[in-house]
Amino acid sequence: MSIGAGGPAPGSFGTTGRGPLLLGGGSRRATAISTASTLVVLGALVTVFLLAPGSAQVRHTFFNPTDMWQAFVGDPKKGYYSVGEAIWLNIRMFLAAEVLILIVALAIALVRLSTSAVAFPFRVLSMIYVDFFRGVPLLLVILAIGFGVPALRLPFVSVQSAAVYGVAALVLSYSAYVSEVYRAGLNSVHQSQVAAARSLGLSQPTALRYVILPQAVRNVIPPLLNDFISLQKDTALVGVLGAIEANEAAQIYSSTVFNYSSYAVAAALFLILTIPLARFTDRVIERDRRRRLAGSGL
């Protein structure tokens, strides 16, 4: 039987030779069935939502178009800020944090995998660092940095904006996770690669730079992107420090006028941010899968 002609092979888990499939097999009958099934499921959910006794009140409180628009554009004279404008702070915090995390996490991973005797104390330190920041909830790190550092009253360090402390906390916490992703990537490169590079006369650092790292990073791009999707949302936690990011702006609106529709606006904006990155991740994973299976006969 030729795979890929009429849908998934029996017993396979939604995969064909062309990779995982989101939409059925491709035959007309399969498409019709999946469409009908989708409509039935969606219809049932919407019916339950609309027929619930408190439906009108919930729709008014969470999805009222007037309130959503008011929250999106904001009006400081009425006591609330624009959620649409506040999302820019999330985007800026995310971009700054992402660059720093990539650098810091790589440094930690390299220290942890170093073999020299001199670096022993640093290896121990990096291990403690990763254990600590993976174990402590991000919100607590944000609060500790955001309220603790200004209280030290140091010049320069203690007079930064809440967003800066938020980014610092995100970098501290996420670098611990991402360094483990890097470490897995570095370990996934076979030892023979190092041996081959060394036998060609490359020094240890040169071999790392030109042979090991490129392969390691390529292997972990999907999990890295996955962490960054998560990072985009976690910028919302920085709101506890008083920075008016999207979630905070939504909360201000809701408690000023007693309507939660602003949260729906913030949620929609976060989705607009994260979905493109999620689809991009899918594409990278698929491309990587094809590249690795090339010539394997499938």
Added chain:
Amino acid sequence: MRRIMPAVAAVAISAGIVACGSSSPSSSGGGSGTAASCSNAAIQKDLYKKGQLTVATDKPAYPPWFENNNPSNGKGFESAVAYAVAKQLGFKTSQVQWAYEPFDASYAPGPKKFDFDINEISYTAQRATAVSFSASYYDVSQALVAVKSSPIAMKHTPAELKTYVYGDQVGTTSLAFITSQIQPTAQPKVFQTLNDVKSALQTHQIAAFVTDTPTAQYITSSEIPGTEMVAQFPSTGEHYGLLFSLGNPLVTCVNKAIATLKSNGTLAALQKQYLQIYLSVPTIKP
């Protein structure tokens, strides 16, 4: 002179209260039949739990509205008001049960887990479309709190007030006062709790914050050393009301209880006992 002033003020205030009290019989006069329906037995059907009055507030419960973060001790203005209202409705002290309700959750749609919420919640027309409010049990003015002899404590003309960095608790009318009345050039910092606002002031992240006068008075006199209440702002007609689920029939009887507490001087006495009246505070324009 100094002694006479509070006395004059007290007379003026009680006259105002009498005026308020005298206006309410006209509203209840039409429904003399409903007066009987406010007996303890008659309101049982409207209660969250039969046989008890369930009153909600946030945690922590701040002085001077509550004392020792313990609403059930009857101390602090709002705790005392809640027990006074309960007494008017025919409840014993032991029949008042306190529930914890975060401010953010108090206006969620659907049934509530309490009869009313007492948490320094200001009435606004927009908020009243989501929940029901009782009549005012306290008329509020906003006041400015800053570190002693900091720039804002010295210079606070309306134009100068716009140049400072403020902070406040999320969604409060005090925050709305900053953004709508003071209109500072820098965006204020918005914190989850009043405690976060206070620590931001102490760590110099903000120049000042705005809160109601009794809270400002309490914070500066006994909570954070080295701070002062710079001034209070003219009243915007703001008042605190008890929060009910939208259309809760209990509001009518609670309003009647509040009217009685106003006319018999209980509210004024409690304000004097817990909130005090500070005539020495200068009033400035935002």
